[in-house]
Amino acid sequence: MPLDKVRQMQQQAWQDPQGFWSQAAQTISWMKPVERVLDDSQAPFYRWFPGATLNTCYNAVDRHVEAGFGEQTAIQYVSPVTGSERAVSYGELQQQVATFAGALKGLGIGKGDRVVIYMPMIPETAVAMLACARLGAIHSVVFGGFAPPELASRIDDAQPKLVISASCGIEPSGVIPYKPLLDAALEQSQHQVQGTVIFARPQCQAELKAGRDHDWQALVANAEPAGCVEVAADDPLYILYTSGTTGRPKGVVRDNGGHAVALAWSMKAIYNIDAGDVFWAASDVGWVVGHSYIVYGPLLARATTLLYEGKPVGTPDAGAFWRIIDKFKVKSFFTAPTAIRAIKRVDADASLLQGVDIGSLQALFLAGERCDPDTLNWAAEMLKVPVVDHWWQTETGWSICANPMGIAPLPIKAGSPALAVPGYQVEVLDEEGTPVAPNQSGAISIKLPLPPGTLMTLWNNDDRYRDGYLARYPGYYLTGDAGYMDEEGYLYVMGRVDDIINVAGHRLSTGRFEEVLSHHNAVAEAAVIGINDSLKGQLPLGLVVLKQGMDRDLETIKSELVALVRAEVGAVGAFKLVGVVEKLPKTRSGKILRGTMRKIANGEAVNTPATIEDPQALLVISQALAQMGLNTPEQPVLDLS
Template sequence: MKHACSYAATHAASLADPAAFWLHQAQQLPWDTPPRQALSQDANGFYRWFEGGKLNTSFLCLDYHVQQGRGQQPALIYDSPVTNTLRTYTYAELLDLTARFAGGLRQLGVGLSDRVIIYMPNLPEAVVAMLACARIGAVHSVVFGGFAPHELALRIDDAQPRVIICASGGMEFDRVVPYKPLVDDAISKAAHKTAKVVVFQREFVQGTLQAGRDVDYQELLQAEAVPAVSVPATHPLYILYTSGTTGRPKGVLRDHGGHAVALRFSMEAVYGLAPGETIFAGSDIGWAVGHSYIVYAPLLQGCSSVLFEGKPVRTPDAGTFWRLVAQHKVQVMFTAPTAIRAIKKEDPEGKLAKQHDLSSLRQLFVAGERCDSATYAWARELLGVPVIDHWWQTESGWPMLATLVGLEGMPAPRAGSAGHPVPGYDVQILDEDGHPVPPGTTGLVTVKLPLPPGCFPTLWNDDARFRESYLSTFPGYYFSGDGGYRDSEGYVYIMGRVDDVINVAGHRLSTGEMEEILASHPAVAECAVLGISDSLRGQVPVGLVVLKDGHPLAEKQVEQELVSNVRGQIGALACFRTVVVVARLPKTRSGKILRKTLRQLADGEDFAIPSTIDDPLIIEEITNAFRRRSLGAAFETLPENAG
């Protein structure tokens, strides 16, 4: 699906007159009360979009498409190999479930602006709960099912929900994780006492209901269906928590109007998807990707969305994603580079992909962390379609850099680059004094204000923290926290968080560049480079690598070749001398490697294992590996065979 308008003209128009550009995009949606103006500022001076307009996101996602004759089209395709379940929900069925569940929430006392926490895995019932909250003007906050009670308690105290909706449990590979005891523990720890807990009972694990407080999910579905409530465009839709540097999570806020306009636009312009086509986003609804491209954007555009409960490997094997694409005739797939690396590690020759008909697939989009060139090339050769790395954040809610397949004249994707600025984003690379840097020079990635619709207008109940965290570094700009550069042809490269730049004897070096070199070795499945403290040079880089299954080389030989490669391409000034082979790397559930935690571990600093970690046991494995090599300040006095 391509528009005749060119990328260059569209991007230029979006910056020349943002208000006019986005008011035109807003006209593509059925408003209850159309906005007369696109852009305004509130009492704090923060930008707001479509003030005065009224609509409802749940109506736009469901009722509108049923009215337009799409009632029998698949809206949600639930595919759960971990429970051996496959079910398709049409737009009419999803509307019926959502409207009745919304009625049930009303019976529990949930009304306009009340908060509801949803603590569930990738289930249709979670999607229904999200849309039902939106339908009655309540504000939902999805928290990963399985999050530690302490972390859930922090979110309960911040959001102060009237209701918590949870599943009785989740399935991790072949391991059952009961959720209800975790919820009960979190409520006992929280100062705010939630009035009601709604429990969706799963067949493989039952939660114990507390009399007088807990309600069975199915009971709410017996309520009478309710219509969507028209809310102001600036009314909160959801809160999504992201880790904060102080240990207190930051509640990223999203509104109804700007969110709907931006996501519908992105489906056409960025992903090139038309109504009736199918997208598979291999993410979780607990992340921004799941909110935007499993739930809201596909339904706003009238597409079919694959809701997958499982992992890219071991459910049952590394061919699961390819089976999903073939079985559900997916046009666009979106996942994290770490998922592709996991698949590549277990099936390096791509034999499982070749067992499926992938002819429906047009593009593979990757985001979440920088995609190294080796992974990029492997996926492109295997699938025979463009692999498009693009960049965005929880705070933006939709892509800031991309190769927009829905617009004409778009430069082709390039390995290592996240593409070009998406219309609406004036991306600038600045030095530490706030001055633009020349092409090829690494600087700080910022976006000139105003941010386009769909981005967070502020943090939940914390305008001061919003200003301090994002707007104070460079007045007039949003500071992303990432470093990167723009080349002479306009391609932008994101090199990772600013604290991923290390200082070796006065030389500022990018760990991302070193990781690129390590990842290009044929034996390496994935890697991370961290800078650890050194009394002589300030910092020195250390590489952690996971090797591919079945590679023929000895570990010692791989280590020596990797050191030689880095020193050969960057030079001796990098002081790159150490590579440690590990079985796996610590990651968040979205696939981001916990580099900061690794550095703190090596430097002997106090740290808390992040609540977002996929498996806390990995930290112990890495600790033992560091001990064996006497790495870092914490272990440098230990003998070689310690631990």
């Protein structure tokens, strides 16, 4: 039975981490072999594979070339926004990475130095990341196009020697010049970098400042290839700043050894990817998904990774994903639920799938936000493959809960990311820190130590790591998410802890409301927030986006939605407020900005989150809420600069 096999592996990983992870570590090429798996002497700051050494770039690139696979495609670049495609073999990737690493070395970059990477979704971005790993330098990728103040704050926190950027990024709306944004950030930052490297794209020229800015192509033309530097397993590989931070940025620190072992293990165990397979994570390298499963994970497994510069819809249409899967014979595809909802909204009957051969596809994986059952079921019906919801965080770097499709595929339960992955001991705790009974809601927490590949700490801020994640429940890592576990151990993540609303003493999950609203055949997506109420404390407010072409009477739809929620959730939910909006404000990874909308609805001042996809969406929400009488246009202070 698959369920029994997964439970057995869970027990093994928890009770004998030495045996479990030493076996997993055998897939990695070590310079100094693993003798000890876990160092818990400095708990809660655990270290995996202490004393062992390796190089992550060597494991991702060089060893495959040495083994005779230099001709295999490592990166398949697909860019509908430029109308171009390019295949980069492992041999070509090795040459490009080694040469660019040599160029960085010539600029004084070495082991332990920080390098900020501010680039679009192009192969050179992966080259820059791998070149840093090759030298033992610590990279910190910041979304290309991020606003100057946000980039400046990350420069001040990481204190890099160098910033690597490109002349521009390209969005469906047009070309976004990066150099003026970078220049502004460098003027605003307190920390002064030694220089920048700019990759010139043909769509935009960048003006280089003499003595500070270096042209990528000119540097590599004169560079000597650099070899792989030996680093300790617990030396940092990268810093990644989490979305939605305020004040000082929160930089998650990832190690080299545990990261390589965990990602290599996950590629087969979770995604069922073997060497030579084609894997596609439709994300961005600015997110953790891009780090783990566009760059490092697939390359460690000697898979072909597909790097996509485009959108799920509009580049050029909602059939783009399916045609790419057909053309490049993608085996496993990973995207966010919001991407599937966007496709469903404009092509509800999947007409653009007709005549497209997706027979290579064995599974669709969804993560990045809670996946409502309707979205999962629609995708499964249209694609005729298992649709696997899995749950993890920037901090963990890989799945906390998932259906291990490569070792023991489990029955799929819509709304659940399945069981805890071996290595994670997940428990749902009440406010006193006591595990709750099955089907009872609480704070989802993970017993320490976390498995390999998870965060070591926060960059230069051990206290913030301890206070933010470990202090609430001693001996546990607090995920910040709320949910429940059923009798079989399937976890249901219902939203952030602060997405639990209190209606007249009843603690209710906004995720449950959203699940019900999404059942209505007119609704493309929904978000529910709690608004202040003098009588009941809070009341749920539903904001829905309708499917395109829906011409039914809006008041009728609203009445039906209220009735549906009351029938499914009950009168205790006091659900009566529904607004229809054109779009919901989201981060670039697809997370709905519920907290920001809640502030707007309650008349609080709002600053535009750094990771928002479309700042104008906040204005749309503000106007819609004002029409509902929940605020006035003067109340929320919307800074859309």
